[in-house]
Amino acid sequence: MLTMTEVPVLAARGLSKSFGAVRALQDVSLTLHAGEAHALAGENGAGKSTLIKILAGVHRPDTGQLLLDDAPVAFHGPADARDAGIAVIYQEPTLFPDLSIAENIFMGRQPRRTLRRIDRSAVRDATAALMRRLGVDLDPGRPARGLSIADQQIVEIAKALSFDARVLIMDEPTAALTGSETARLFAVVEALRAEGAAVLFISHRLAEVFRLCRRVTTLRDGRRVATDEVEALTEDDLVRRMVGRDLDELYPKQEAELGGTALSVRRLTREGVFHDVSFDVRRGEIVALAGLVGAGRSEVVQAAFGVDTPDAGEVHVAGRPLRRGSPTAAMDAGVALVPEDRRQRGLVMEMSIERNIGLTGLGRLGSAGLVQRTLERGRAADWAARLRLKYGRLTDDVGVLSGGNQQKVVLAKWLATEPTVLIVDEPTRGIDVGTKAEVHRLLSELAAGGLAVLMVSSDLPEVLGMADRVLVMHEGRLVAEIPRAEATEESVMTAATGRGTGEAAA
Incomplete structure (x- = not known):
């Protein structure tokens, strides 16, 4: 049983860090103990990423110090932190796209044969063992290019685990994972805790914090607000600590008068990815495209916008057909696409x-x-x-x-x-509850103003809270169309897992 009298594996004392005129951290302290999962909570911009990068050796603090096993330590770069047993899984994957999964995991430290030649068989075997440990089925020789966000995150987790770290810092590791993948990850975390690893866990999914962690430290505006025992808090308590106020409404859905059809998709097909997908989105309407990871939702909206070229089908905007495979034509027609991967495709x-x-x-x-x-x-x-x-x-x-x-x-x-049509793919992935409420408010206001919104989301409460209609995909097919009044977690998940078709899609 963990006792707080034990010497922490890693401690931060009075850390402060500024970037020009922006004070990212001010006098922040934190302790991580062996065998403990400790949550770090706060809105985006609260200082979480800066603190993580100091612990990882990416930044050096302006003031304050780090202690490893109660001894002062200074990291001059990420390699120092890694050698000290600190591994970080960042929110956004940072893989080399043209290298294989195995090469990404063991880059720079591949086992060697005689004459310094890389032992590729040993690299593949070690990668396969990590994948088995995570409970996933990924080919070690597969190139990283083309992997889904979920699979990229799995590779990052495997890379971190390959260092046998004493401290594992996990920054939004479940943001793009399905429920079963998250359950496997949590099983791995529990096993690491049982082995004595200290885990610092950052997630905007508060239910995960309460499920996995014993203590939570909350940051706001670069300062530490409190460190609490998780069992002594409610989710509302934690939200108040994070935002400094009660969050009145996370899903501020406004009533909107529906206008004419703004976007019409007819029999859209891309062989091997999705098949015969048809739906409409009207002005003033928020339509959610739901389903499990891999169901084909992102691929459908990318084809509708012209990022990918479909093999069959048509897309009409305000009654006029769009040229296939042309994002320029979509933009000229008044269509906008906010992609899932904001760093690689959005900015x-x-x-x-x-x-x-x-x-x-x-x-x-x-x-x-x-x-x-x-x-x-x-x-x-x-x-x-x-x-x-x-x-x-x-x-x-x-x-x-x-x-x-x-x-x-x-x-x-x-x-x-x-635009007249706004397509948003995972609009609140990896952002905090306060910013999430602002994005929801904005989407609701835009729809009330006559914009047609098509939203892809893996966040089921977001789907139920914001959508006027829910379109559910399963294995590349549109299997259900559920109006807002009839949409429940059970009805959506029943259709998403293929256990029922609900009402036939238009």
């Missing part, structure tokens, strides 16, 4: 906040190929204010923003095009 991480927001409207921000900076900055400032973006300067790289604020930049970029 240019090396560009500034204002430049990212302006990317979809370069033709309106200048002439003769030259962008007027005043117009670009004004547009960015306007949308930053409307979406309540938290930032230092608009000229800062978008990469310095928290995950939730990066998501707001992606939304701003597309909303600035004044």
Whole structure:
């Protein structure tokens, strides 16, 4: 049994860190004990990522110190932290796309044969053993390119476990996992705890915090608010600590008057991925595309927008057909797509906040190929204010923003095009409850203003709370259409798992 009198494996004492004028952390302390799962909670921008990067050796604190087994330690880089037994699974996967899964996991430390040649068989066998430990079936020789977000996250977890770390820091590890994958992951975490590992767990899914962790430390605006025993709190208590107020309504769904059909998908098919998918979305309506990971939801909306070319079927916007495989044609017709992977497909991480927001409207921000900076900055400032973006300067790289604020930049970029159809794929994946409520408020206001919204979401409460209709996919087919009044967790999951078809899809 863990006792708090034991010397912590890793401790942070009075950490502070600033980036220019932005104070990311102010006098934050934290202790991690062997055999403990400890949650770190807070809104995006609260300082969680900065704290994690200090523990991982990516940043050095301005003041304060780290202690390993009660002895002061200074990490001069991630390698120092790794050698000290600290492994981090970051929120966003960072794999080499052209290397195999096995090569990604053992990059730079492959076992060698004679003459320093890489023992590829040993690398594959070790990777296969890690996959068995995680309870997943991934081919070690498969290239990382093309892996789903869920599979990329599994590879990151396997990479961290391969170091036999004493401290495992998990930043939103379940954000893109199914229920069964999450259950397997939690089983692995429990096994690691039983072996004496200290686990720092970050998740915006509060139910996971209460299920897995013994203590929770809450950050707000870069400061530590409290460290509590989880069993002494309720979810409402934790939300109040995170946001500093009661969260009145997470799903502020407004009533909207429905207009004409804005988006019409007919018999859309991509062989081996999805088949014969048809549905409509009307102005003023939020339609959710639900289903398990791998059901084909993201692939359908990518084909509808033109990112992928379907083998058959048609897409109409306001009654006019779209050219297949042409995102430009979709944009010209008034369609916007906020992708699932905001870092890889939604943003240019090396560009500034204002430049990212302006990317979809370069033709309106200048002439003769030259962008007027005043117009670009004004547009960015306007949308930053409307979406309540938290930032230092608009000229800062978008990469310095928290995950939730990066998501707001992606939304701003597309909303600035004044679309008639907004497609959002996992709009609140990996963002905190406060920002999630703001995104929901925005989507509801946009629909009330006449926008047609098609939302892909794996968050079932979000689907039930925001959608006027729920379209459910199973194994590449649209198997049910459920109106809001009849949508329940049971009815959606019954259709998503193939145990029933509900009402036949249009």
